[in-house]
Amino acid sequence: MPINFFKHLADQNGDHILRIAPPEHLKEVVEGFYVCKAGYPEERELFFNDGYPVIALMQNKDENFSVNIDGHTKYVGNAWVCGGVLRNIYCEFERRFEDCLVIRFNAVTFFKLFDINEDSFQNRQVFDFTEIAGYGIEKFKEAYYSCTALEDRVKVIVDFLSGKMTVYSYPKLLIDIQNYIEREGILTVKDILDGYSVRLNYKWLERNFKKHLGISPQSYLLMRRFLNAYLDLDALTSKDLLEIAIDNGYYDDNHLIKDFRRFSGVTPKTYFNVPARVFNKAIDTVAL
Template sequence: MPLVFLQKIKSAVFPKSRLVWRKDIVYKQLKNEHFFGVYVFPCMDLKSNQPLFNDGLPSLIFMPRKSDTVHLKEKGEMLKFKSSWICCGVIKDTHWEVPKDLEYILVLRFKPSSFYSIFNINPSVFHSKPIHNLEDIMDENWMQVFDKMFERKKISQRISFLDDALSTCPTNDCFPHILSTAMEYIEERRGDTTVSDVLHQLGKRVNSKWLYRNFVKYVGIPPKKYISLQRFIYTYGDYKENRSDDIFNVALHSGYYDYNHFFKDFKRYIGISPSNYAWN
């Protein structure tokens, strides 16, 4: 999803079981436990050419109309997607050409433990291609569900429909509890950690090979990369929210070894240097 939107999600603390309505974001915690939340982002003031980013969690994105199209530029190559698309995994140097007068996007953030089980999708589908049309990876029955969602005119009706449709879905519940604990610790540390530190927190119950194998199997990326994604998005958010600080100091306090370490991540994920990025 757009980096600026994901940064808002990561930096905000939303109360559970409540509707939060702000000028820049609408958040609702759904009644089932498959989601981290559903978000509506107004886009009328969103500038075109928005960099996309994902923190390793499946994020479904719906445009206002089924007939809408999405135009992305990945390392200079133009890509076209339909109105229902998904981001998950490591996105590099990919920008969205935001349509003029786009009202909003609707975003569903899934827990990996539920997403891959409900939709019968293997995390490996995102290894080399982190952005897909929903119809390219989901079966016809689920696409019919999303088509019915588009028949609802109001955003609140669409959210309620999806909540009802997904709340009854069973999962195989095979996601390891220790892996959830590791992800929660990485999130708590805002990515300012290492694989060794995570293993230390988990204790003797798990070794590095188990952690690597299960991260790749259930999340789709290695633990070191997952940590890197969290560190980057939180560092980006810290500097964006308080640019009176020196970006070098922000990077150091966020767990980067030096500015060059952050510079390389920024160039890898966004495609340009921090000094050339439009922070406003």
């Protein structure tokens, strides 16, 4: 998703995003339906994922979304999937990214729902939904885009996902751990292992993260840490870079700069130093 999507998640039902709760029978699969109510005027924005796979449906049938991966443009159509660890991937807007409907899934159940391997996001992080949707996708898209009312579109999605529901087992504790990470913010693997009254060990945690989420617990926590630091930088507070780094669990500002380059391909100063932005000490003091 465009990285600025995540700063609106905390302000659900505000001016920028609308959340619709899933029906009871889908709550183990779908975290929520979201409508992006504010367009992003930038022609290019960093793409990111916070550990929850998403399927996004563009507002109009003829909208073809594209992403730039390491300098190469890839078109993913009007319905696309995003997940895993995204590095140096940017979305390219042909139109305002507005009224896009995003389905945010619980990773633990996402892979089972679409009958795909848990490592599906290892080599491709953004791709056309038709690649995993299976039988009935064309009928689904036809029904979806024939509707104009939001409630009708959500019903089409619910019916489609409900038809894919199967009985399968997974450790319920994983969803609890994901919620714990999101709630607490800055954590290490040791914090997770020590934070539960039930007995957890590292091998169990790593094995089940990779099996059911398709990612190691370390990579999951790295994504969450970077996202929190990015949102602090974007907020243009009075903090300097070192303060932001320490507040988000980095050893120092150089550690944050290296992580920023790893995920975006550039330093924080280069990324934020674009026309029509207002900067303060937090950005101006970032080293090249």
